[in-house]
Amino acid sequence: MDRQREDNSGGGRRLYWAAIVAIMLGMTALYHAVIRNDGGMSLQQDSKGNVMVILQRKRNGHFAADGEINGQAVHFLVDTGATDVAVSEQVARSLGLEFGPRITVMTAAGPIGGWVTRLDSVTVGVLTLQDVRATIAPGLGEESLLGMSFLRHFSIVQEGNTLVIASRGGSSP
Numbered sequence: 001m002d003r004q005r006e007d008n009s010g011g012g013r014r015l016y017w018a019a020i021v022a023i024m025l026g027m028t029a030l031y032h033a034v035i036r037n038d039g040g041m042s043l044q045q046d047s048k049g050n051v052m053v054i055l056q057r058k059r060n061g062h063f064a065a066d067g068e069i070n071g072q073a074v075h076f077l078v079d080t081g082a083t084d085v086a087v088s089e090q091v092a093r094s095l096g097l098e099f100g101p102r103i104t105v106m107t108a109a110g111p112i113g114g115w116v117t118r119l120d121s122v123t124v125g126v127l128t129l130q131d132v133r134a135t136i137a138p139g140l141g142e143e144s145l146l147g148m149s150f151l152r153h154f155s156i157v158q159e160g161n162t163l164v165i166a167s168r169g170g171s172s173p
Contacts, residue, residue, distance in 0.1 A: 055164075079146060
């Protein structure tokens with residue numbers, strides 16, 4: 001009789017732990033499906049022929065987009081406070097960029113030395129711009145900054161968690 005009671009209580013414990021695991025898996029799925037937001041990028045064209053890139057704010061509060069510099073893939077962080085498109089020294093070397101005149105760049109962390117360069121092309125989604133001024137900033141990391149030397153040529157509208165970067169007048173400049 002005692003043996004039967006032990007077998008039954010063991011099954012109850014297993015059922016209890018299986019229920020706990022199922023609840024944890026369900027909460028994880030809910031988090032990934034509803035709460036978490038890693039941003040995203042979509043492309044559209046309006047009735048006037050303006051093409052646009054629509055970005056969703058990432059969970060960290062920033063807008064980011066995959067794009068290209070001189071035909072090579074890069075990941076951009078949109079930074080309307082950055083004067084230029086900016087790339088790290090490592091990214092600049094991998095892209096084969098020319099390190100132009102030395103400059104001092106003011107960053108949130110203080111002044112740093114950098115270089116001026118020009119990019120043959122910058123592309124984000126369907127938007128492409130030729131001959132873009134850029135800054136090579138050591139220590140920037142893997143992400144490049146999509147600054148105003150690119151953005152000023154487009155219409156930029158942010159509403160809530162959405163940022164729209166659109167061409168002006170029917171075609172990409």
